[in-house]
Amino acid sequence: MKLVRFLLFPFTILYDLITSIRNLLYDKGNFRSTSFTIPIIAVGNLSVGGTGKTPQIEYLIRLLRERSVAVLSRGYKRKTSGFVLLNSNHSSEDVGDEPLQFFRKFPNIAVAVDANRVAGIQRLKKEVNPEIILLDDAYQHRKVKAGFYVLLTKYGELYSDDFILPTGNLRESRRGAKRADLILVTKCPETLGLKEKERIKKKLKPLHGQHVYFTAISYGQVLKGSMPIAVDELSDYTVLLITGIAIPQPLLDFLSTRKIKYQHLKFPDHHQFSPSDIDTIQKKFEAISAPQKIMVTTEKDYVRLSDQIKGLSYIEIETQFLNDSDKFDKEILKFVEV
Structure with a gap:
């Protein structure tokens, strides 16, 4: 497998060129990004694979439980199309497993799916009128300009150590991390020490004011x-x-x-x-x-x-912060209260 990925390196260069030009055109305003007055938090990553987006979305839902929250996802592998506002009659085939999990677990929030995030946000505003919208897996969906970006990277598979597809697992260059408001290193061992945290921060090279947090997966104690x-x-x-x-x-x-x-x-x-x-x-x-x-x-x-x-x-699983959870919470709450 490693040999195959090495042989595909020329395609990595081409993919990097295409995604870099796309990002540049969005950054310069040649491609349109739609902004909204409602607070929108996008949670995502630079890589393919499991970095822990679902438990992080659930952490934010719990943190913002006093507010009217809606979650918008594309509904990966669903058999429906367009905008769907979840109700109790929907199955995972209709809307995707993660959105249905959010809907069943948090009955006081609205959950919708739409591959077109701009249209999805507009429909949510019209039909639900939430105070806050959480975008699931939307870091590369640049047609929407979210107000706040949470970037996830998995411990042991940091984006700083990875390559762009197909040689590596990155959806875009690691330069994309500059768009993040904060960075979460997920799935860390609970015993992660201060020295290792500092080593990782140096590898990620966060921008000034771009805080790095470390989280682990916490498993429920009762089935x-x-x-x-x-x-x-x-x-x-x-x-x-x-x-x-x-x-x-x-x-x-x-x-x-x-x-x-x-x-x-x-x-x-x-x-x-x-x-x-x-x-x-x-x-x-x-x-x-x-x-x-x-x-x-x-x-x-x-x-x-x-x-x-x-x-x-x-x-069940939940996100467990290994450092500065209060600081993380304050960053999120400060944004939604502006």
């Missing part, structure tokens, strides 16, 4: 879904773990450190489970001969699987 038992009690079970996320390794590590026995069925990111997949899962679970067994999945996968598999439980 949700069909069997609401404490996670620590899973050591008495054999777990069939089902994942359809980009990077399941942190969850595997979490289970292993608690000496939980598991068998892992891994599917691609945002996988829409077919009847054949469900049959495979059921047969795999039936074949486990342990006296106590349980099917467990991620919160995102539960959105796609809960209607098809009975007796399924899931583990």
